[in-house]
Amino acid sequence: MHVLDRIRFEIAPAGAAPDHEEFLTVLSDLWQPSPEPGELAGPWGPPGAGLGTRATQAIRSGERNENRLSDLAFHERRPELSGRRIRPDERGLITEWLWIRDTVVRPALRAPAPGPASPVSDQRRSDTWLKTQWRDYECKERLMVSILVLSNAVHVNPECMGAFTRLATTLTGAGYRASETGAYNCRAVKDGTAKSLHSYGLALDVDPACNPWLPGKTGLIRFSTAKTQPERCREVEAGRADTTFTSAQIAAVESIRTVDGLRVFQWGGRWNSLKDSMHFQIDVSPAELDRGIAAP
Template sequence: MPKTTAQLRQLWRAYECNEAEMAAIGFGPDRIRVARPAARAFTALAETMTRYRYFIRPADTDSYNCRTITGGTLKSLHAYGIALDVNWSTNPYVDHPGTRGPRFSPKPTQAERALDVKAGRADTDMTEAMIAEIESLCTATGLQLFKWGGHFGTLKDSMHFELDIGPDDLAGGLASR
């Protein structure tokens, strides 16, 4: 069952704005900082993106950041080292009326899909297949690792990935692929 942001803040409270508890890991050509127990999960995320030949741009990708949530007063999950924004210039934050699923571009290349995003025809330059594989990543006990912001209801935060489990859930490792 998906966790609420409040539940995740509670589970990861020891990591809130605690830079000493962040680990720097490779993420494609980038290096990101995440909560130490989350490092393997984010490595699995990067490996999945690499398999899909998805190019990560370090200039618009970021993880740990001790800041408040967009439009709120409480800390963002980025402040806990359990959230990551990838290629925000081509995976924008889009508020829209009502609820709808994410719009994916059918184009074959990331560059072509990015043009569909810029034209407002798609919400992301990622593929539906890559997102499905990322959402299938799980712990050894079968708990889904990540929520993707493109599935948020009244907004699309397609750049955003967040862990949906606590540090204790990661202690048993990840499912093997």
């Protein structure tokens, strides 16, 4: 039972006489008064303020519990509370929470579930921009977490666990079978002295023997037309293709988007001055990723 419903329950527990129902109705009205015209510009804003990004993403992901959704919307509007529970004596906050539940969350649950946001960008963020956004993780091995991604347990940025898991399930679902993966590594990029995004736990390499690093390679990447993955790898080894991934597998990864329509990963096979077809890296900021990944 949610804490706010429990307050009512404790005042009139189950089995209370029917004549208490009128009292509970009055109590509810006191905590949740019907607004007069123009009253909704109070501390929690007008109805147009909406669910907020967290509750919206939760609904898109299948959440239907109105109390959990109300908590998400309430605490996004009240960041100063740092997610703590409302105390029974905080009647103003109780009224605000109930207003959000009844006038924002419940109507949203009655409406058709929103679909994923339309892509708004095919952005490719620069490594410099990404390093600035994720600077707190540079070479911080102690902050990394170990998760299974495709064939191996690797260390990744803790804020990117869901993204890399989604990458793995997407490639597996598209028919790719990996034999080698690598992620966190505090090192410089291969062709310079600047730190690689591997140093931030933001990059993943998959099967370098069959998806090679090709410095100086320009133009469009060459995909193999062979039907099986071993055959495509042999095409790469023979110099007739640049990657074992199929164009459909890469398209599936590039279709992973945030709820705002931002592409979550960029692929090294799309780079202009070289090709690094083993390489996938996070292409969004922590705040953009925190707002959630859209459902497949």
